[in-house]
Amino acid sequence: MNKTISAGLGLTLAAFALATAKETITVKGSDTMVILAQRWAEKYMATHPDVSVQVTGGGSGTGISALINGTTDICDASRKMKSAEREKLKQRFNSLGVEVPSARDGLAVYLNDASPVAELSLDQVKDIYTGKVSNWKDVGGPDAKIVLYGRENNSGTYVYFRDNVLKGEDFAPGMQSLPGTAAVVNAVSKDKLGIGFGGSAYAKGLKFAKIKKDASSPAYEPNGETVKNGTYPITRYLYMYLKSRPTGAIKNYVDWTLSPEGQSVVTEVGYFPVK
């Protein structure tokens, strides 16, 4: 009888522990999205105390590797997954993965507040970052060397910028690769001759260059209107990737990020909603 009671108590405690255990969702990836992901997590956990959302950065490439290895539930990425990465996901999970566009971003070109340069064409940005133009005087600035700041190659922002702005060409070897958009912003804000690129949500202590599609087009700064209507020429989606169709707590969380409440966080952080 005692054994029966003990077993019953044990089972009850185990059931109670299971029932009260916090569901943990891990999110890993894009440094561009890390502030957004943290704000989402904080707001969501405030109203869903039974769920713990753990956010880490590391870059889109790192997040995608973690998704393929099965060490994260959600991967944040500021670029699309490459076909080779999809193939790896197929091999491990027999699934193409699920892509969830969760915010829009105008990829900004950062200039120091003191820089006399106000606008650049896409070709000029390309020439600067591929090293064909290395002096500010060639793009309307002072006679001084341009100091290039950028991201490391595991960054989705790095890949997006290389593929879409540099048209697949390599960055100039002299570019200083920094481990996060915040570091790029910090560097450009302290360097009068510096130029950088990154998410438009990071805007403290510097200015955005207005960007022209070509030499004869009007120049635009990334903001809600220009990103939404497509007149700002460097826009991209920010994605969440999952290894398969989400269920349970993960589905509820992803659905919430796309809800009006979740998308209001996107705007608060400085990005643009997808809907």
Add this chain to the structure above:
Amino acid sequence: MKYLFATPLVLLALSAGFAAEGDSTQPAAPAGTTLEEAITNVKGQVDGLNESYLETKSIVDKLAKLKVGGYVQAQWQYADSLNQASVNGGNFTTASQERIALRRARLKTTWQGTTSRYVMEIDALPTGLVIKDVNAQISEPWLKAFSLTAGVMDRPFGFEVGYSSSMIELPERTRGSQILMPGEKDLGVMVEFAGTDKMGFAEHLNVKFGGFTGLGSALAENDNEKDYIGRVGISLPFYDLNLAIDGGFSGYLGKVTNSTGKVSEIGKVADTLTWVSLAGKKALETYDRNLMGVDAQVYYDIPVIGGISLRGEYWWGEWVSVAGNTGLYTLGDTNGVTLRNVSSWYLMAVQNIGSKNQLAVRYDVFDPSTDVEGTDIAKAKSSKLGVNDAAQSTLGLGWNYFWDEAVRFTLNYDFNMNEKVNSANPANNAGLKKWSDDFDNNQVTVRMQVKF
């Protein structure tokens, strides 16, 4: 840039200064040092650290191009009988029907430059060191779609041959794949086109074509003949449906040089199907080794359960093997060659259940002599047909458990089946008696894999 690093370092230096106040082991600042001098000192230290950081970074950037990976597969197997022939880890000995084995112990080093790549992979087993991949690759910088690879690499034939041994869902590839493409690798030169994201429909295409020695990875070329192997593959993703349909056509056009004039093929002697020696053949003549292959894979993400894939592959053609066996013929073998028509096929399903578990089932058939029925073997005492002419099939059932990102456990059961030989006259098949029925030769495998 230097200011970026200066900020935290100045704070660090200042905090270290405060911490050192009560620490008698730290040298005290010289009396009379002004704040300006102290800042100059710190700035000098920061500049030094910055310089050191840039040096270290340039070394780290070089090392980042070098990737090292590998895996070990340790396993225990149990067979139905002593001395059991097996394509799952090799034949058992006359004294064993269960064994512990190290199946694979790979170490792969890859250096990836901008337009070039170096790969070396070895298999370090108790039985010796085996070279798997050793190749150099260059790729063009314009379209970034074409590459040229030279060295030892996977034969570009079919789907299963190029599928990583660390990822295969059952312990081994199919019998047909192991016999016709042993070790998967060959020495040669290959051109590959892999469509990129900006090529429209061509992004879904993958074309590989190369010339190989046809001798596998362990032998140097010994004749002028090349085996030309290629595959045209397509991969169609339907992201909205969580569905992908992949497939390919493969071709293998090769020649084998025979050291001797001994050649045999299936023929009839007095109405009895048997191996017949061909007359008038001379040494150093060549014989065709041609295969065709078609493969297809479908991937679908089933809601709640997980991803499933359905795969199938069919190979057929004419093959040149050693006398009396299905093994690859190599120059120098004085027993001559046998010419045979072969076929190999399988159907497979793999179902993921959540992110930790995976079930796999595969049925594969290898027919080493498609001109021969089981009932032709041992039909007449004069027939030279043997067990190496009987088709064999395997139903493999597997369960994979992914402990974490590095560790996988596999439990597998193989139901091995054979084409039944003629039993009408037992006197004709004394050595083949057990083959007149489906004899017991099933096998269990328990495997642990650690991959990094």
